[in-house]
Amino acid sequence: MRYIGNKTRLLPFILETVTALGIGPGAAHDACAGTAVVGRELKAAGWRVASSDIMTYSYVFQRAYVVSQRVPSFADLRAGDPDVRRAMRSPRFREAVTRRGPGALSLVCEYLVRWLEPERGFIAAHYAPAGGRMYFTDENAMRIDAIRARLHAWHSEGLIGDDAFYVLLAALIEAADRVANTAGVYAAYIKSWQPNARRALDLEPRPPVRGARGSTAHLADAQLVASQLGPIELLYIDPPYNSRQYAGYYHIPEIIARGWFETTPAIRGKTGLVRDATGSTRSAWCSSKGAERALRDLVAATGARHVLVSYNSEGLLGETVLQRVLCDASVDGRSRRFVRDYRRYRADSDHAKRRYRVDALRELLYHAKLR
Ligand SMILES: C[S@@+](CC[C@H](N)C(=O)[O-])C[C@H]1O[C@@H](n2cnc3c(N)ncnc32)[C@H](O)[C@@H]1O
Known part of the structure; x- marks a missing residue:
């Protein structure tokens, strides 16, 4: 799915870094799972994955791509x-x-x-x-x-x-x-x-990945899940990196995921946003102050031996702050940075004959050993 921060193209980079650092396989927490592609790839590489996200569509992806083990039966x-x-x-x-x-x-x-x-x-x-x-x-x-x-x-x-x-x-x-x-x-x-x-709607299902049993999905805040998982090998964090709340950018996938068959939600505005009465889909990661606090709290809550953080060169958290938080939490006061340059194609206008701008971006992966 087209998704801000989707790591599909960066999966080789992430997996290569995990291997180069000599981590796992073992138990991992994909804390901000989004489309669940990272959890899916880790599972395929032999990891037992717990994944979490605050959006319901992500929970659906986690269940489909990380938890389920084989093609279901339709006998009933x-x-x-x-x-x-x-x-x-x-x-x-x-x-x-x-x-x-x-x-x-x-x-x-x-x-x-x-x-x-x-x-x-x-x-x-x-x-x-x-x-x-x-x-x-x-x-x-x-x-x-x-x-x-x-x-x-x-x-x-x-x-x-x-x-x-x-x-x-x-x-x-x-x-x-x-x-x-x-x-x-x-x-x-x-x-x-x-x-x-x-084009007419067409379903192209992805068959489930077979892997170690016991992978789990969580519709919940990353920190809460981290605090409940106990000792694990790896915490992977791929948080929102700018002020855009995913709830406002993906409200229609959220509606399809939730279904809302018992009550019909009230919608508002040009785009038909659904009011989130609980505030549970608002993320602290979408402001620079909130992001620093959220990172600090998440690495404090986890029982992981290693943490890897994916972050974007245009992100709200500056490099110095991010490194400082990781160094403070790390067992040896150090954090390492891995870099991959890639190109992003961005639609420049909303016209039928859309022009695309190509941006050179740096995807950054930070590592710290926590215990
Ligand atoms: C950059 S995206 C992750 C992309 C994902 N790695 C992928 O490849 O699709 C960030 C995700 O963090 C989720 N998120 C935001 N705040 C969160 C929180 N407090 N706990 C868990 N997930 C959160 C968002 O809903 C979003 O799906």
Whole structure:
């Protein structure tokens, strides 16, 4: 998914650094998990991962990519859902729900995308032209609503288990992002339809990664989770590095993740933001003072032997402050810095013929030995 700070391209750098430092594999905490790609990669490399984030869509990714171990079974769907029973007349679909494996997963996705009647729900009512906004075409919005409602029904009726639910929901959030009419974040929609937004929604599920058992997902503040994990090998921190709150930039993935079937949230403003009455999605990391405090508290709370912090050269925390916090916490008063230069492509305008600016950025990885 397009996500500020997504580390997909930097995974080799992170894993190479872990290996070069001679750390693990063992137990790791991916404290600010986001899309969960780092936890997924660590798990594939033999780590047992606890991951955490304050956003619900991240919890969905953590469950799908870090916790779940194998492609779920869809056997219970056969008996339970009348529409599915009808679809069973298709030999292809019958095969999906009677067999296991990645093939079954993609055939269930095919069912959700092609056989399900689109329906008008919360997304179509507020984030498509019928609701006065242009995040999705009406057709795609109604497909998202229909799939989201069906996943909720299947899960709450016990026709699919937790793994199947989160793997499919993660695929839906990623699919919606591919057809979202935005420049990458949901803080604004583009006033004319972009080519990606005109494409029909399609689910491309990622099969779960097999690894050590016991990886866990947490919808919670990083510090709270760190204090509960006990002794571990590695704490990996990839916090927000500027003042943009993720809750405001990714409110639509959050709505799809939460579903809100019991109560309908009130929305406001041009972009249809949902009010966060609890304040639980506001991050202290999004101000320079708050970030310094949050880093200090997190490294104090963890039982990890090593900490690695990913940080961006444009970040709120200056290099001196960051190094000072890590040196203060480290067992030998030292912290090391690893650097990788990379290029970022940024949309310059919201036009159909978008121009891109290329920025040279430095991704910084700081290490300290804590005990
Ligand atoms: C730079 S992103 C992480 C990106 C992630 N490594 C990836 O590759 O997708 C920062 C993440 O920190 C999360 N976050 C912000 N404050 C947090 C907190 N107090 N505890 C846990 N996660 C937090 C945000 O929701 C966001 O997903």
